Amino acid sequence: MSVVTRFAPSPTGFLHVGNLRTALFNFLIARKAGGEFILRLDDTDPERSTQEFADGIQEDLEWLGLTWDRIEKQSNRFDRYAAAADELREKGRFYEAWETPTELDLKRKKQLNMHLPPVYDRAALALSDDEKADLRAERGQGVWRFKLDQERIEWHDGILGDLSIDAASVSDPVLIRADGQVLYTIASVVDDTDMGVTHVVRGSDHVTNTATQIQIMEALGKTAPAFAHHSLLTGPQGEALSKRLGTLALRDLREAGVEPMALLSHMARIGSSQPIELAASVDDLAEGFDLNHFGSAPTKFDVEDLWPLTASVLHExxxxxxxxxxxxxxxxxxxxxxxxxxxxxxxxxxxxxxxxxxxxRDGATPLVDDEDKAFIAEAFAMLPDLPYDDTTWGNWTSAVKEATGRKGKNLFMPLRKAVTGREKGPEMAGVMRLMQVKPSL
Missing domain, CATH: 1.10.8 (Helicase, Ruva Protein; domain 3)
Known part of the structure; x- marks a missing residue:
């Protein structure tokens, strides 16, 4: 069986590191197996989805080298969602409900006071045709809920292991809003089954959602893909990332100078039992990728960890x-x-x-300590004219040593600081060879 994975972001904002974790895991699984990776834009919300964000998502993935085999837009598939909704209605698994948010909130509070799970009470199922007509006339179209079979939903998760959720503890999910907007839960089910998706990796905040989607797939006579839920990222102190995601957008990291392979190498290993190592290529990352190495504990992310890896990328x-x-x-x-x-x-x-x-090109502003001013003036007076070569530094420092009696660090460090304006840097023989102007005070 060919492996098919997907990344399904909403074009309602720019990608951040949390999104990247999901995209990368699905990409690596597909690449390792020689399968297919689908970029699927969840653009069913016409008010919040924009072309700017859709373009931005593609730019970010291309920058990282996470190339997709095909791109899909959910906004092109409304006919398929409507057909699935009709099928669920025919099977008695889809029903209309009209409660207002305030009414639902009151029901939840009452249930909590009675120490009951705060789930939808299915009152809409008891409505007569006349009552439905009256509500429709009074309130307009209602929401459409999927009727769950109230039994345990079980599956083996690729990261979390065997999972079991009691459907009786979950509200019948709303799949279509009163304004007709198709929600993620049903759109994703239809797309995953239509497109032959075999593996879905996403955040652990989707576990309950997965349980309901497995039932929806079964109701439609489809086979569920293999699911895996990775841990959520936190800040370096374990704090929630939600308030910091604006500064952790991929485009901001790119602008700051983070190298793609540094970011990918880090994101492919944090939260796993494998050490973080700089990979030479995306293919190398894919070859060594295995969900079995990941655990369920929240994963700390610190942007500062990207800089040593970025420097290593450039050094090589x-x-x-x-x-x-x-x-x-x-x-x-x-x-x-x-x-x-x-x-x-x-x-x-x-x-x-x-x-x-x-x-x-221009020379540096000399960095000279007060006690070295006379020494540097004497040394600079001994500098030969351009051009310089590999021998210039050695010949010059030997002459200065002989003339001044300085040696070791007391000789070399003041000269480095005066020539480069820095206390650290490359071998000075290489520096002198590249100088386009004669150092001067």
Whole structure:
């Protein structure tokens, strides 16, 4: 059986790290099995869904290299949802209800006071045809609820293990709103079964939803896919991420300089028993991916953990992959490969490459301690004229050592700080070779 997975975001906002976890797991399962990965836009809400967000979702996935085999839009499938609704009506599993939110809230409070589960009491099932007509005339169209078989719903979850939910403790779910909007619960069932989806991985907040969807699938004579529910992400201290998701949008991480493979490598391993390691490619991630390594405990996410991985990505990036970027900085072609070799080992994100070229091109503002001012002035007076090469630094520091008597750290550190304006950085032989201007005070 061919493996088919899907990622079904709503184009009502930009993707964040929580969304990415779901997308990545489904993508890796499909790629590992040589199967199909579907991007399915849940755009059944016409008021909140926008083309801007739909485009943004695709841009974010493309940036990460999570390419889909086909794209679907739920807004193109309303006829299929209507047909499924008709089938449920014919089977006596779909009924209309007219309670207002206030009435439902009062019912829930009464049930809680009686120490009963706060579930819908199915009062609408007892309405006569005349009572339904009166309510329809008074309140308009009602909502359509799926009538659950009040029995235990059991399945084996790919992460959580064997699960069992008593359907009697769950309200009959609303599948179509009074305004006619088709809700996720029914749309997802129809799409998953129509599209042959074999595996669904999503957040643990969907467990109850999964139980009701399994019954809906059975009512429609369909076979449910294999479900797995990953843990939800928290902040580094275990706090809820919900209030911070605006700062954890994928486009914001991209803008900040996070590298795609750094983010993917991290997200593919946090919450699992496997160590977080930088993967060379998405294919490598897929090869080592296994849901069995993941647990149910909430998973802490700290954006700061992405920066060491991002630096590692850049340290291993060959010149060929950044040649156009380096050229765009104005680095001469004859020294561009050497420049990148020096820069990549000393940057934490791509944007810092420009800072290093500015130093080589324009020179740095010397960093000179008061006690070193006379020494640096004497040393700079001994600097040869451009161009410099691999021997310049060694020859210069030897001459300065002989003239001043300084040696070791007292010799090299003040000279580094004066030439680069920094206390740390590349080997100075490489720095001098790339200098386009003669250092001066």
């Amino acid at each position: 990036t060959p010149f060929e992959d950044v040649a156009d970027e380096v050229a765009a900085l104005g680095v001469p072609a004859d020294i561009a490969p050497a420049f990148w070799d020096v820069a990549r080992a000393n940057i934490g994100k791509r944007s810092e490459t420009a800072d290093w070229w500015a130093l080589f």
